[in-house]
Amino acid sequence: MTITTEINGETLEDLISIHTGLYHPLTGFMTSLDYENVVDTMRLGDQSVWTIPVTLDVPHGIFKKALDAKKLWLTYNNKKVAFMEIHDCYKIQAGKDVLKIFKTDELKHPGVKKELGRSEYRIGGKTQITDKAVVRGALDPARTKRLFKRRGWKTVVGFQTRNPLHTAHEFLQRLGLDICDGLFINPSVGWKRAGDFTEEAVMRAYECMIGRFYPKDRVHLEGLKVYFRYAGPREAIFHALIRKNLGCTHFIIGRDHAGVGDYYGTYEAHDLARDIMRRHSLGIELLLTKEPYYCKVCGSIVTEKHCRHTGNNIERISGSYIRSLMKRGMMPEKRFMRPEVAKAVLSLGDRIFIK
Numbered sequence: 001m002t003i004t005t006e007i008n009g010e011t012l013e014d015l016i017s018i019h020t021g022l023y024h025p026l027t028g029f030m031t032s033l034d035y036e037n038v039v040d041t042m043r044l045g046d047q048s049v050w051t052i053p054v055t056l057d058v059p060h061g062i063f064k065k066a067l068d069a070k071k072l073w074l075t076y077n078n079k080k081v082a083f084m085e086i087h088d089c090y091k092i093q094a095g096k097d098v099l100k101i102f103k104t105d106e107l108k109h110p111g112v113k114k115e116l117g118r119s120e121y122r123i124g125g126k127t128q129i130t131d132k133a134v135v136r137g138a139l140d141p142a143r144t145k146r147l148f149k150r151r152g153w154k155t156v157v158g159f160q161t162r163n164p165l166h167t168a169h170e171f172l173q174r175l176g177l178d179i180c181d182g183l184f185i186n187p188s189v190g191w192k193r194a195g196d197f198t199e200e201a202v203m204r205a206y207e208c209m210i211g212r213f214y215p216k217d218r219v220h221l222e223g224l225k226v227y228f229r230y231a232g233p234r235e236a237i238f239h240a241l242i243r244k245n246l247g248c249t250h251f252i253i254g255r256d257h258a259g260v261g262d263y264y265g266t267y268e269a270h271d272l273a274r275d276i277m278r279r280h281s282l283g284i285e286l287l288l289t290k291e292p293y294y295c296k297v298c299g300s301i302v303t304e305k306h307c308r309h310t311g312n313n314i315e316r317i318s319g320s321y322i323r324s325l326m327k328r329g330m331m332p333e334k335r336f337m338r339p340e341v342a343k344a345v346l347s348l349g350d351r352i353f354i355k
């Protein structure tokens, strides 16, 4: 008997990421062994580090049928896109698990809200995409690895972002360029939260920076379609593992990486990273960077590690401040964003922000 379940856009993204190897070593949706290990210990059943659950949730009716089935077809928009070899059917305790994953069970946390809105019935097993059209356009780790090799980059630093670059981002990227042969700017794309910068705005900003300022042939820009979980420290490690799979040797984890609201400490992701690296090899070097800001006395972008000034002498470079200015069509101050970059973004007019 074969059965069918309809998946949503995010599950499709996960399915594609499993297929391309972006989620290596995952070969399908997690079984209960992997799921529980990841939730409790941030490791897979084989003990390799993995911090974010990747599961398939199904309605109870499908779950009951799956108990006696070997194969589950997955449809998207009612079209068969993949099948799964059913290995394990299990029920999670979402209320308890979100506390471990997100460190909160408050519904106003977007990751918690999403997880608690899913069915608790999960099916694990190897997946196989049958409709190759869904993979088209996805970031392919085999291709990025080839590209880095062709360029002769022995070391590549990955940079995660969701915004047009401001001077603090630039500071960190130049730091990466100092250390590594290549810089891979890998913005999150494909999401649709109203009020955020569009993919076009982010790309336009980086195209300007790469075309006019950064060294030729040492920067690669390409978007990554992996939805946000807002799991803070755990997600920072997840982002690093994805970049390792894409061929990066280094990854920058800055202030409040993948955080939301004030659920996670400013450098909590650094603490988790250090803790994990003490005990396991991640296979990628993490650059744990402090927040760059503008110092009026030094007259430059600095971090607390190389400037002695405090208080009114320092000005934070705030993404939300820059966003609020640009929403009114205004240029941010030069010390916060390069005028060339700001102009490139502002020239998009009503295409700067997601509506």
Ligand SMILES: [Zn+2]
Residues within 6 Å of the ligand: 295, 296, 297, 298, 299, 302, 307, 308, 309
């Ligand atoms: Zn200073």
